[in-house]
Amino acid sequence: MQQRQRIIELNVNGETHTLAVEPQRTLLEVLRDNLGLTGAKRGCDQGYCNACTVLVDGKAVNSCLILAVRAQGKRITTIEGLSHNGRMHPLQEAFVNRGAIQCGFCTPGMVLTAKALLDANPDPSEMQIRRAISGNLCRCTGYVKVVEAIKEAARVLKTGGAA
Amino acid sequence: MKEYSVVGKRLPRIDSPAKAMGQAKYAADLVLPRMLHGKVLRSPHPHARILNIDTSQAEGLPGVKAVVTGKDTKGVKFGGWRAFTQLIDQYPLCMDKVRYIGDEVAAVAAVDEDTAEEALDLIRVDYEPLQAILDPEAAMKEGAPRIHEEVERNICWSRFIEFGNVEEGFARSDYVREDNFSLQTQAYAPTEPRACLASFDHAGRLTIWTSTQCPYPVQCQLAAALGLREGDVRVVQPFLGGGFGAKFELFPYEVCCSLLAQKTGRPVKMMYTRQEEFSASRTRHAMKIWLKTGFKKDGTLMARQARAVLDGGAYTSFGPTVTFTAGFFHTLLYRLPNYKYEGYRVFTNKPPSSGMRGIGAVQPFFAGETQMDMVARDLGIDPIELRLKNARQPNEVIPKLTTVNSCGLSECLTKVGESTRWHERQSKLPPGRGIGIACAGQQSGGAFNWFRTRLAFSNARVRANDDGTVVLFAGAADIGQGSSTVLCQILAEELGVRFEDVSIVAADTGTTPVDIGTWGSRVTFQAGNAVRAAAIELKKQLFAVVAPKLNADPVDLDIKDRKIFAKGRPEPSMPFPEAVTAAQAANKGKILEVAGSYHPEGKGIVSPAYSFVAVVAEVEVDRETGQVKVDRLTVAHDCGQPINPMSVEGQVEGSVHMGLGYALTEQVVSEKGEMLNPSFLDYRIPTALDMPEVKIIEVITDEPEGPFGAKEAGEGCVAPVAPAIANAIYDAIGVRVKDLPITPEKVLKALREAQPNS
Ligand code: FES
Numbered sequence: 001m002q003q004r005q006r007i008i009e010l011n012v013n014g015e016t017h018t019l020a021v022e023p024q025r026t027l028l029e030v031l032r033d034n035l036g037l038t039g040a041k042r043g044c045d046q047g048y049c050n051a052c053t054v055l056v057d058g059k060a061v062n063s064c065l066i067l068a069v070r071a072q073g074k075r076i077t078t079i080e081g082l083s084h085n086g087r088m089h090p091l092q093e094a095f096v097n098r099g100a101i102q103c104g105f106c107t108p109g110m111v112l113t114a115k116a117l118l119d120a121n122p123d124p125s126e127m128q129i130r131r132a133i134s135g136n137l138c139r140c141t142g143y144v145k146v147v148e149a150i151k152e153a154a155r156v157l158k159t160g161g162a163a
Numbered sequence: 164m165k166e167y168s169v170v171g172k173r174l175p176r177i178d179s180p181a182k183a184m185g186q187a188k189y190a191a192d193l194v195l196p197r198m199l200h201g202k203v204l205r206s207p208h209p210h211a212r213i214l215n216i217d218t219s220q221a222e223g224l225p226g227v228k229a230v231v232t233g234k235d236t237k238g239v240k241f242g243g244w245r246a247f248t249q250l251i252d253q254y255p256l257c258m259d260k261v262r263y264i265g266d267e268v269a270a271v272a273a274v275d276e277d278t279a280e281e282a283l284d285l286i287r288v289d290y291e292p293l294q295a296i297l298d299p300e301a302a303m304k305e306g307a308p309r310i311h312e313e314v315e316r317n318i319c320w321s322r323f324i325e326f327g328n329v330e331e332g333f334a335r336s337d338y339v340r341e342d343n344f345s346l347q348t349q350a351y352a353p354t355e356p357r358a359c360l361a362s363f364d365h366a367g368r369l370t371i372w373t374s375t376q377c378p379y380p381v382q383c384q385l386a387a388a389l390g391l392r393e394g395d396v397r398v399v400q401p402f403l404g405g406g407f408g409a410k411f412e413l414f415p416y417e418v419c420c421s422l423l424a425q426k427t428g429r430p431v432k433m434m435y436t437r438q439e440e441f442s443a444s445r446t447r448h449a450m451k452i453w454l455k456t457g458f459k460k461d462g463t464l465m466a467r468q469a470r471a472v473l474d475g476g477a478y479t480s481f482g483p484t485v486t487f488t489a490g491f492f493h494t495l496l497y498r499l500p501n502y503k504y505e506g507y508r509v510f511t512n513k514p515p516s517s518g519m520r521g522i523g524a525v526q527p528f529f530a531g532e533t534q535m536d537m538v539a540r541d542l543g544i545d546p547i548e549l550r551l552k553n554a555r556q557p558n559e560v561i562p563k564l565t566t567v568n569s570c571g572l573s574e575c576l577t578k579v580g581e582s583t584r585w586h587e588r589q590s591k592l593p594p595g596r597g598i599g600i601a602c603a604g605q606q607s608g609g610a611f612n613w614f615r616t617r618l619a620f621s622n623a624r625v626r627a628n629d630d631g632t633v634v635l636f637a638g639a640a641d642i643g644q645g646s647s648t649v650l651c652q653i654l655a656e657e658l659g660v661r662f663e664d665v666s667i668v669a670a671d672t673g674t675t676p677v678d679i680g681t682w683g684s685r686v687t688f689q690a691g692n693a694v695r696a697a698a699i700e701l702k703k704q705l706f707a708v709v710a711p712k713l714n715a716d717p718v719d720l721d722i723k724d725r726k727i728f729a730k731g732r733p734e735p736s737m738p739f740p741e742a743v744t745a746a747q748a749a750n751k752g753k754i755l756e757v758a759g760s761y762h763p764e765g766k767g768i769v770s771p772a773y774s775f776v777a778v779v780a781e782v783e784v785d786r787e788t789g790q791v792k793v794d795r796l797t798v799a800h801d802c803g804q805p806i807n808p809m810s811v812e813g814q815v816e817g818s819v820h821m822g823l824g825y826a827l828t829e830q831v832v833s834e835k836g837e838m839l840n841p842s843f844l845d846y847r848i849p850t851a852l853d854m855p856e857v858k859i860i861e862v863i864t865d866e867p868e869g870p871f872g873a874k875e876a877g878e879g880c881v882a883p884v885a886p887a888i889a890n891a892i893y894d895a896i897g898v899r900v901k902d903l904p905i906t907p908e909k910v911l912k913a914l915r916e917a918q919p920n921s
């Protein structure tokens with residue numbers, strides 16, 4: 001049943017939103033239901049699929065596992081914040097061009113997980129890429145083209161193609 | 164091979180930028196003003212009689228807007244088997260009995276999900292538990308309690324196939340062997356838990372946006388379940404987060420959601436939880452297969468006999484087709500003069516089983532291709548040579564069943580052997596390492612009209628605009644396999660326009676023409692043929708108008724690079740937009756729009772065409788722990804002419820990933836009818852770390868029935884993975900595991916049994 005709501009401020013994709021939310025709401029729920037940012041997917045709501053991945057202060061986290069009230073004062077980036085005016089981030093471009101997207105349900109989480117990886121390690125080995133995305137489940141691609149896309153994006157970003 | 168301009172190109176998919184940027188809306192992402200949230204109350208018993216349902220308390224909960232039970236439904240069963248109505252056996256909400264843990268009992272609509280959830284707890288259901296029947300063999304016994312009152316011995320469907328004379332075939336064989344194989348229940352586990360949003364308009368017409376692979380069959384079944392006319396139900400498929408067969412049918416929750424929307428006069432959305440997606444959807448059939456095969460000393464296949472018992476779960480679903488294909492596939496790969504099959508699909512008190520990627524194929528191919536390896540070893544013939552000796556060739560008839568047109572099986576075998584240096588390595592690798600091979604084939608969509616539709620299986624409309632753009636309207640549903648892109652490629656190729664000139668409106672029964680849906684690898688082939696037919700018709704109309712202006716006969720005209728010209732004479736020509744303008748003017752401004760269709764008429768009872776594949780697995784087995792590590796999978800695949808090679812690769816890679824899970828880790832574990840592992844933590848699909856290297860070899864054939872020579876791609880590749888791995892394990896450590904998944908415990912047990920004294 002309805003609990004008392006709290007007023008919180010969330011910084012999402014560079015914009016500050018003032019929201020009234022119940023304290024037990026997860027960040028995933030608030031992003032999707034209050035802000036209409038449905039790019040983060042509810043694949044399990046249990047922390048096991050990473051379809052809900054967003055960046056919190058640059059780190060990839062499962063938004064289904066953290067409470068929205070806990071995300072106050074942090075910088076949150078969702079998949080919608082990665083492209084600008086329809087111009088895709090090199091990771092998104094690589095996913096598209098390499099055929100790393102099939103049903104696309106895992107894609108936002110994959111791309112953001114890869115973003116966190118490349119921000120921390122611009123030149124990852126294949127093993128490091130696989131380890132980084134090993135919590136992101138995909139039922140369509142066998143991860144082959146996902147890994148290729150991340151490698152390609154790393155190359156592009158290193159040569160200055162950052163969006 | 165022919166040269167094409169759009170077909171055969173590695174084009175990025177048209178919908179992938181939207182998906183990459185998080186703009187693609189899936190069913191759960193949709194919102195309507197005043198929308199309510201629905202939830203379903205499910206049975207906690209595997210088998211029980213419903214004595215009474217009391218919803219009064221739930222109805223009294225603030226925020227609850229409606230509660231429905233079986234009494235609020237029309238009380239009619241629904242299902243897709245309009246060709247055999249006795250197979251239509253599921254109620255939207257259980258009337259008198261529940262038949263599995265998860266069966267739908269009641270549904271609630273409330274102002275939010277939490278309130279709906281809370282209301283479920285307040286519904287009181289009195290059950291009289293009945294004996295649960297969980298083992299299909301026991302369920303088939305005379306006198307076993309019945310799950311469906313009218314179904315004797317709980318046999319949902321039995322299927323027999325026979326040609327030649329197996330007794331004679333075995334009698335004339337030098338070598339005969341029999342084996343038993345056991346296949347587990349696999350979960351579909353699409354990453355998207357299904358969802359739907361239902362809304363009625365002022366005139367009582369329903370629109371439902373739903374996670375489905377088959378908008379048109381869902382439209383028809385939903386209309387019947389609600390007592391509406393089909394034309395008053397519109398089914399729209401939003402982006403779909405994976406199907407693999409799981410989202411192939413109408414599901415009870417879609418009827419409940421619609422009923423609640425009707426009752427409340429407000430839009431209602433329902434979203435499955437992950438647990439529901441695992442335990443209240445469908446599964447791949449668990450199967451027990453007995454297989455007997457006879458050969459001549461020189462390796463000539465003489466006869467085969469098979470018996471399969473399928474664990475059907477509580478309802479029919481797509482089980483009868485699986486029962487048939489599980490028998491059919493034993494006949495596809497090799498020239499087989501004598502064959503006999505009996506298959507029984509049996510009801511049990513478990514979630515219904517259905518057709519999953521590699522429908523009714525992975526089970527028989529595991530049995531057949533594992534046994535083939537044993538035979539090769541026993542006869543002292545190389546496994547590839549044994550297969551080549553018997554391999555199906557193009558233009559062969561399988562008695563009473565089908566005709567195989569194009570067939571690249573032999574080439575697949577040869578190429579996969581060369582690529583993996585098979586002959587140097589098989590039986591010669593260091594201890595603990597092994598290499599194994601297996602093959603499979605797959606249909607390009609079904610030919611049998613199970614839905615008894617009066618309409619062609621695939622229909623398409625094409626509209627040409629005078630600015631040069633072309634819009635394709637197709638009922639076919641892209642479920643992540645990339646069909647919308649492929650259909651646009653086929654259209655652009657046939658019409659001589661650029662890929663970027665074409666856009667598509669798909670999978671919406673309100674605006675797109677009928678298509679029987681996405682199943683059995685039929686879309687590229689069947690919808691592709693419909694699109695191509697429409698494009699040909701459009702050209703005909705354009706050419707008729709343009710011919711006089713170019714001083715040519717319409718039959719001599721051609722179109723390429725958006726220009727119409729006479730064949731062999733590039734000039735004079737007319738640009739495509741101008742030609743469209745001329746055609747519109749000639750018809751008093753009528754829009755230039757044409758239709759095309761395809762139906763597999765006269766194509767036997769199975770399919771108009773078949774893909775083939777050979778897979779070599781390379782493994783390492785740890786004798787201490789029983790752990791199997793797959794290092795590489797090499798896949799040679801004949802899918803005819805690939806329309807989009809990048810997409811084909813993606814399908815192959817995804818399929819072998821699913822095959823890998825099937826081989827080693829994936830299994831629905833249940834106790835007393837309850838699934839014990841309904842989460843991604845406990846049900847293990849392979850991660851990026853588990854995936855081996857995948858090497859793909861294209862074997863291109865020209866399928867005469869397919870659009871530009873295309874046929875099924877990718878789905879067939881799921882089936883040979885498990886037997887290839889099993890055969891590689893034998894090569895590595897000399898033991899056979901004949902029941903899946905091949906867990907470390909089973910490997911260790913097999914090792915112990917092989918060396919009882921060590
Ligand atoms: S939805 Fe958060 S991990 Fe699956």
Ligand code: FES
Nearest residue numbers: 103106138139140
């Ligand atoms: S693309 Fe479908 S789950 Fe990854």
